Amino acid sequence: MSTFSTEQRTPTSGGGAPAAPSGTPGRAPERHTWRRTRERLTAGTFMAPAVLLVAAFLLAPFVWTVYRSFFSDTRTSPFSAFDNYTLFASDPALTRSIQNTLMWVVGTVLLPFVLGLAIACLTNATRWSRLTRLCVVLPYALSGSAVAVVWNFMLTTDGAVNQILTTLHLGSLTQGWLLTWPGNTVVMILANAWQATGVAVILFLVGLQSIPPETVEAGALDGAGSWQQFRHIVLPQLRPVSIIVIGMSLVNGLKSFDLIWVLTQGGPGRATETLAVSMYNETFLNLRPGAGAAIAVVLTVIVLAASWIYLRRQLDVKGE
Numbered sequence: 192m193s194t195f196s197t198e199q200r201t202p203t204s205g206g207g208a209p210a211a212p213s214g215t216p217g218r219a220p221e222r223h224t225w226r227r228t229r230e231r232l233t234a235g236t237f238m239a240p241a242v243l244l245v246a247a248f249l250l251a252p253f254v255w256t257v258y259r260s261f262f263s264d265t266r267t268s269p270f271s272a273f274d275n276y277t278l279f280a281s282d283p284a285l286t287r288s289i290q291n292t293l294m295w296v297v298g299t300v301l302l303p304f305v306l307g308l309a310i311a312c313l314t315n316a317t318r319w320s321r322l323t324r325l326c327v328v329l330p331y332a333l334s335g336s337a338v339a340v341v342w343n344f345m346l347t348t349d350g351a352v353n354q355i356l357t358t359l360h361l362g363s364l365t366q367g368w369l370l371t372w373p374g375n376t377v378v379m380i381l382a383n384a385w386q387a388t389g390v391a392v393i394l395f396l397v398g399l400q401s402i403p404p405e406t407v408e409a410g411a412l413d414g415a416g417s418w419q420q421f422r423h424i425v426l427p428q429l430r431p432v433s434i435i436v437i438g439m440s441l442v443n444g445l446k447s448f449d450l451i452w453v454l455t456q457g458g459p460g461r462a463t464e465t466l467a468v469s470m471y472n473e474t475f476l477n478l479r480p481g482a483g484a485a486i487a488v489v490l491t492v493i494v495l496a497a498s499w500i501y502l503r504r505q506l507d508v509k510g511e
């Protein structure tokens with residue numbers, strides 16, 4: 192009986208030496224590293240113009256503003272450290288400006304959000320939805336100055352609002368709507384909401400139309416009422432849109448200027464100034480660029496902090 196044995200043989204070439212591998216593995220990581228470096232350089236080349244523009248028109252002016260805020264406007268003692276920032280505690284006009292800014296933030300965030308969501312839900316599937324949306328969105332196409340002119344025609348002492356009240360035999364309710372605080376700030380917030388609600392309606396309509404109808408139908412089959420469907424099904428799916436609406440309203444409320452300036456110029460006195468208007472007054476009218484720079488720095492910090500806190504909270508709730 193013959194037995195067959197198998198031996199493991201190494202392939203040889205020519206004189207019996209082992210054959211060299213066809214490739215050189217040591218060059219692959221080098222080639223991969225060079226490819227990644229080249230891709231980064233290419234991406235950096237395309238991003239460089241945008242980065243330079245941002246640095247030139249945003250970062251550089253902000254750095255100069257911070258630097259200027261530590262200097263006074265007198266030639267005898269130019270460096271004043273934090274004297275410009277102490278004005279927020281010693282100047283009553285700036286104290287009132289902070290109060291008005293907080294009122295603007297609350298009003299310009301709450302009103303467009305609530306009105307925009309309500310109008311979007313009511314006009315999402317109605318017969319006259321297109322006409323209603325046009326009427327609501329049209330003011331958003333106007334500039335802040337144009338909106339101020341319209342509302343100035345309505346709110347002056349002999350304006351449309353007082354004339355309508357007089358015609359309706361409600362003359363006791365007529366007043367100078369732009370002359371007393373805090374009523375003048377409140378009516379300006381309403382004017383701003385009249386304009387800003389349009390973009391909120393558009394965004395909420397986009398969010399409503401992106402909701403799968405199967406989820407609402409499943410809730411209805413489970414016995415959920417209209418309010419329960421809205422609260423537990425529709426509203427959670429509108430969270431991304433809500434983040435955008437509130438974020439935009441927050442920033443726009445903090446930097447509101449044109450509407451206030453055209454309607455009251457911060458008056459009477461300085462009763463309706465916000466931080467943005469106070470910054471303009473101190474810098475260009477009172478010729479105190481150091482104080483104006485300090486107000487600009489504080490306003491920038493408030494905008495960044497409020498936006499960061501809000502977005503961080505929303506992302507934490509969302510679990511991202």
